[in-house]
Amino acid sequence: MKIxxxxxxxxxxxxxxxxxxxxxxxxxxxxxxxxxxTSEENYLGFYWDPAKGELDASAMEGVSAIIxxxxxxxxxxxxxxxxxxxxxxRLESAALLYSFLKSNPHxxxxxxxxxGVGIYPSNDSIHTETTTETDTGFLxxxxxxxxxxxxxxxxxxxxxxxxxxxxxxxxxxGALKEMAKxxxxxFGAALGSGNQWQSWIxxxxxxxxxxxxxxxxxxxxxxxxxxxPVTNEELTAGIAIALGKRIWLPNVPSFVLRLVLxxxxxxxxxGQRVSPEKLRSHGFEYKYPQLDAALRDLL
Numbered sequence: 001m002k003i004x005x006x007x008x009x010x011x012x013x014x015x016x017x018x019x020x021x022x023x024x025x026x027x028x029x030x031x032x033x034x035x036x037x038t039s040e041e042n043y044l045g046f047y048w049d050p051a052k053g054e055l056d057a058s059a060m061e062g063v064s065a066i067i068x069x070x071x072x073x074x075x076x077x078x079x080x081x082x083x084x085x086x087x088x089x090r091l092e093s094a095a096l097l098y099s100f101l102k103s104n105p106h107x108x109x110x111x112x113x114x115x116g117v118g119i120y121p122s123n124d125s126i127h128t129e130t131t132t133e134t135d136t137g138f139l140x141x142x143x144x145x146x147x148x149x150x151x152x153x154x155x156x157x158x159x160x161x162x163x164x165x166x167x168x169x170x171x172x173x174g175a176l177k178e179m180a181k182x183x184x185x186x187f188g189a190a191l192g193s194g195n196q197w198q199s200w201i202x203x204x205x206x207x208x209x210x211x212x213x214x215x216x217x218x219x220x221x222x223x224x225x226x227x228x229p230v231t232n233e234e235l236t237a238g239i240a241i242a243l244g245k246r247i248w249l250p251n252v253p254s255f256v257l258r259l260v261l262x263x264x265x266x267x268x269x270x271g272q273r274v275s276p277e278k279l280r281s282h283g284f285e286y287k288y289p290q291l292d293a294a295l296r297d298l299l
Contacts, residue, residue, distance in 0.1 A: 001025045001026070001064055001065060001214070002025070002026040002028065002062045002063050002064060003020060003025055003026070003027055003028070003063065003064070003065050003066070003067060003214070004027075004028045004029070004030070004059060004060065004063045004065070004066045004067070004108075005017060005027060005028070005029045005030075005066075005067045005069065006029070006030045006066070006067070006068050006069055006070035006093060006097075007068070007069030007070035007071065007114070008027065008029035008030075008031075008069070009029070009031065009036065010069060010070075011168065011170055011172070011173045011174050011203070012069055012114070012165075012168060012203070012206055012207070012210075013029075013069045015170070015203055015204075015206075015207050016067070016069075016207050016210050016211075017029070017043070019207050019211060020211070021042055021043060023211075025042070026042045026043075026044075026062075027042065027043050027044070028044050028045075028046060028059050028060075028061075028063060029043075029044070029045050029046070030045075030046055030047075030048040030055070030056075030059055030070070031045050031046070031047060031048070032047070032048065032049055032050075034047055046058060046059035048093075048096065050070075050089070050092040050093040050095070050096045051088070051092055053096055053099070055096055055097075055100050057100075057104065060100065060101075060104070060106050060108070062107065063106070063107060063108055064107050064108060064109055064110065065108065065109065065110040065111075065112065065214055066097065066108055066110070066111050066112065067112045067210060067214070068093070068094060068097065068111065068112065068113045068114065068150070069114045070089065070090070070093045071086070071089050071090040071093070071114070071146070072085050072086050072089040072090075074086055074139065074142075074264075074267060075175075075264075075267065076264070077261065077262055077264055078138065078262060078263045078264045083138060086142060087141075087142055087145060090142065090145070090146045090149065091145060091146070091149050094113070094146075094149035094150060094152075095149065097111075097153075098149070098152050098153060098156070101153070101156055102156060108158060109158050109159065110158060110159045110160075110161070110214070110217065110219075111150065111153040111158055111159070111160050111161070112160075112161040112162075112163065112210065112213055112214065113146070113147070113149075113150035113160070113161070113162050113163065114163055114165060115143055115146055115147050115150070115162045115163055115164045115165065115221075116139065116142075116143050116146075116164055116165055117164050117165065117166050117199055117223065117225065117272045117274045118135065118137070118139030118140055118142070118143050118270075118272070119134050119135060119139075119140050119143040119144060119147075119164065120133075120134065120135060120140075120272040120274060121133055121134065121135045121272070122135060122137075122196065122197075122270035122271055122272060123273075124197070124273060125273065126273050126274075126275050127223075127272055127273060127274050127275065128223065128274075128275045128277040128278070129164075129220070129221045129222065129223055129277060129278045130277075135270075135272075137266055137270065138263065138266065139266065139267070139270075143164075147162050147221075150162055159217060159219040160219055160220075161213045161218060161219050161220065161221075161222065162220070162221045162222070163209060163210065163213070163222055163224045164221060164222065164223050164224060164225075164274075165201070165206070165224045165225075166198075166199035166200055166201050166223075166224065166225035166226075166229075166272075166274060167198050167199065167200040167201070168200075168201055168203055168206050169200055169201065169202050169203060169294055169295070169298055170202075170203035170298065171298045171299070174203075176239070176295075176298060176299075179235070179236070179239055180239055180243065180299060183236070183239050183240050183243055183245050183247070184243055184245065186245060186246075186248075187249060188236055188239065188240055188245065188247055188249070189236065189247065189249040189250065189251055189252050190232050190233040190236045190237075190247070190251045190252070191232050191236075191251065191252050191257060191268045191269065192232070192251065192252070192253070192254040192257060192268070192269045193251070193254070194231060194232050194233030194236070194251050195231050195232070195233065196231065196232050196268075196269060196270060196271035197229050197230075197231060197232075197271040197272055197273040197274075198229060198230055198231065198232055198234075198235045198271050199223075199225040199226075199229040199271070199272055199273065199274035200225065200226055200229065200230070200235070200291065200294070201224055201225050201226045202226065202286075202287065202288035202294040202297070202298070203298075204287055204288065205226065205286050205287055205288055206224060208284075208287070209222065209224045209279065209284070212282075212284060216282070218282060220278070221278070222276070222278050222279055223274050223275065223276045223277070223278065223279070224276070224279075225274045225275075225276050226276070226286060226288065226289055226290075226291070226294070227275065227276055227280065227286065227289050228289060228290055228291065229273050229274060230291050231271075232268070232271065233251075234291070235291065238291050238292060238295050239295060239299065241292070241295075242292070242295035242296055242298075242299040243299055254269055257269060
């Protein structure tokens with residue numbers, strides 16, 4: 001297949017691109033940096049600027065599926081301006097893809113969009129893809145708008161898949177790398193109450209979710225999380241065990257985190273208990289369903 005990926009140089013995009021290339025697919029990726037434009041065999045980069053509505057038409061040649069991962073990181077202090085960037089980076093990029101496909105002949109039949117489990121309420125309930133209750137915070141607001149922009153592609157007659165992603169555990173970036181730093185130096189501690197849920201997934205399983213959705217042509221919403229969520233305290237303790245360290249400090253108080261991080265503290269103080277019910281109903285098998293095995297592999 002010939003697949004167009006946005007956000008291909010991010011954590012998930014990098015691992016996903018490598019996997020798809022190994023399987024013999026051709027990858028086109030969009031970049032806002034002209035220095036990253038490449039013409040390697042089966043891995044070609046094309047320029048775009050969503051804010052200005054610019055997109056190299058050559059990027060769409062022969063493409064049958066789009067995997068849309070692009071979006072500004074939420075792990076940066078949420079000033080008013082940056083919150084706008086978080087939202088606009090997702091909506092403007094999707095809008096540009098939609099506008100291009102609506103106005104030009106193409107062969108795209110499947111649009112797969114990243115999303116987040118932050119849409120679900122932060123409570124002890126188990127949330128599946130059929131959960132209708134949503135959170136009221138900023139991240140939920142972003143996810144709702146993000147998914148709305150993805151659903152528009154259905155009006156173009158193509159399948160749409162939405163991948164609600166939990167905490168992706170990887171050794172080369174993301175949350176695990178940052179959480180492991182203080183633990184390695186003996187200063188690790190759970191955050192806030194420590195009871196907030198962390199719905200996690202190993203990077204290898206995360207990639208396999210996208211590959212299976214692509215290969216099988218699955219449409220609809222999918223919770224991309226492992227089947228066994230843990231609390232923040234359990235995740236912190238698991239990291240310590242994997243590293244051969246001990247957690248001896250008390251939990252970091254919520255008010256301290258809010259002083260340091262501002263509104264962005266919601267990321268670490270809130271959490272969703274999410275079930276991958278739909279993936280499991282399709283027979284998806286996890287390589288790392290349990291946290292301890294995932295952490296041993298990564299750490």
